[in-house]
Amino acid sequence: MRISVIGCGYLGAVHASAMAELGHDVVGIDVDERKIADLSAARPPFFEPGLPEILRSATDSGRLRFSTDIADAADADVHFIAVGTPQAHGRDAADLTFVDAAFEALIPHLREGSLVVGKSTVPVGTAARLADRLAEAAPHASLAWNPEFLREGYAVKDTIEPDRLVYGVADERAAFVLDDVYRTAITAGTPRVVTDYATSELVKVAANAFLATKISFINAMAEIAEVTGADVTQLADALGHDARIGRRFLNAGVGFGGGCLPKDIRAFTARAEELGLAESVAFLREVDAINLRRRQRVVDLAHELLGGTVNRRRIAVLGVTFKPESDDVRDSPALDVAVQLKGLGAHVVATDPEGIENARLRHPQLDYVDDTTEALRGAELVVLVTEWREYRNLDPAATAALVDAPVLIDGRNVLDAAAWRAAGWRYHGLGRP
Structure with a gap:
């Protein structure tokens, strides 16, 4: 099919490349000239495993091209809107400026039978509003909402x-068109749910709210475990054997971050308040608060382990991205911990396999090094806050030889505590004795 993807950030670039890899004829549209130049040269403007390969394959085949001119989307049958919905400045609500702008820019280029498909994460009610606008300005086109669930x-x-x-969707035809777009996945047996606009919008934010709640729940248990001497990791293992609960997302530590979960649960709460249903999602305020407390707990623990002050103490921070296999530092717990320690006078040396450039743009006051060994050398405290494989695979004895003091905070509870203690380390996990 002929497809346009409006917005070539993380979601849009991946979606456009994947659709072209599946055989569709795709044009990606974005106002950022540098981003479009990079993508046209098959250079992803961010780190995502597997993307360089399909981006190169799709552009070389001629099935994928990029442009800054939205008029180049006019020949498409299906138009995906994949722009960002950041948290509004000074408020918890989602900022829909980019969604509305993309929608209005696209309207003059819609043909008879065109299908506009929203993929951006939006507050419930947005699709109905846009559908009304489409009926008014381009009644020959229709709207569907097709949320993304990318990790x-x-x-x-x-x-x-x-x-x-x-x-x-509002009609069966839109579902049939989307079936053609996703024919490969449907043929492979992917479950398909056809529903109304409001439900499709709620699916995404409800999923994120549930996952955030599960993470904050186990972190709340970690707070209790730290006081009582229980082991939150063993607690999570025991809970995970209950089929009703499951083990996934029950990993206690420094908490969640990134460009989705934090802002999405805040926007969901804000939207519920607008609807007069604040009580229905009041618990999400505490979910957010628990999550932020875990970052402070790491900072407090650093104080305790260094005798009451971090001032002028050399601290190696392993990881600045919010999760491994990403260069995303938005609302990163790891970067937040590093910045807090720096603000308290510590000499913070931070490292990360992929996120240093983005972290430096946001917080140039930190010292960054590319090499893990260099970050560790001379450290009086090591704080592991992003569970990259290379940090999980560090040898305790070899690492001890690099530092001035073998003191470690495992902010993700991913290391073998017994092995590190046997190598002479003062090991401290979160919620573990």
Whole structure:
């Protein structure tokens, strides 16, 4: 099919590349000239495993091209809107400026039978509003909402082999068109849910709210475990054997971050308040508060382990991205911890396999090094806050030889505590004795 993708950030670039890899004829549109130049040269403007390969394959085949001119989308049958919905400045609500701008810019270029498909994460009610606008300005076109469920680090796989497809539609034709778009996944047996606009919008934010709640729940248990001497990791293992609960997302530590979960649960709460239903999602305020407390706990623990002050103490921070296999530092717990320690006078040396450039743009006051060994050398405290494989695989004895003091905070509870203690380390996990 002929497809346009409006917005070529993280979501849009992956979606456009994956659709072209599946055989569609795709044009990606974005106002950022540098981003379009990079993508046209098959250079992803961010780190995502698997994306360089499909981007190169799709552009070389001629099935994928990029442009800054939205008029180049006019020949498409299906138009995906994949622009960002950041948190509004000074408020918890989602900022829909980019969604509305993309929608209005696209309207003059819609042909008879065109289908506009929203993929951006939006407050419930947005699709109905846009559908009314489309009926007024371009009644020859129709709207569907098709939320994304991408995991950073696995976005290519999640697009080509999704675990479910959700269509929010007002008529059967829109569902049939989307079936043609996703024919490969449907043929492979991917579950498909056809529903209304409101439900499709709620699926995404409800999923993020549930995952955030699960993470904050186990972190709340970690707070209790730290006081009582229980081991939150063993607690999570025991809970995970209950089929009603499951083990995934029950990993206690420094908490969640990134460009989705934090802002999405805040926007969901704000939207519920607008609807007069603040009580229904009041618990999400505490979910957010618990999450932020875990970052402070790492800072407090650093104080305790360094005798009451971090001032002028050399601290190695391993990781600045919000999760491994990503260069995303938006609302990163790791970067937040590093900045807080720096603000308290510590000499922070931070490292990360992929996120240093983005971190430096946001917080140039930190000292960054590319090499893990260099970051560790002379450290009086090591804080592991992003569970990159290379940090999980560090040898305790070899690492001890590099530092001035073998003191470690495992902010993700991913290391073998017994092995590190046997190598002479003062090991401290979160919620572990």
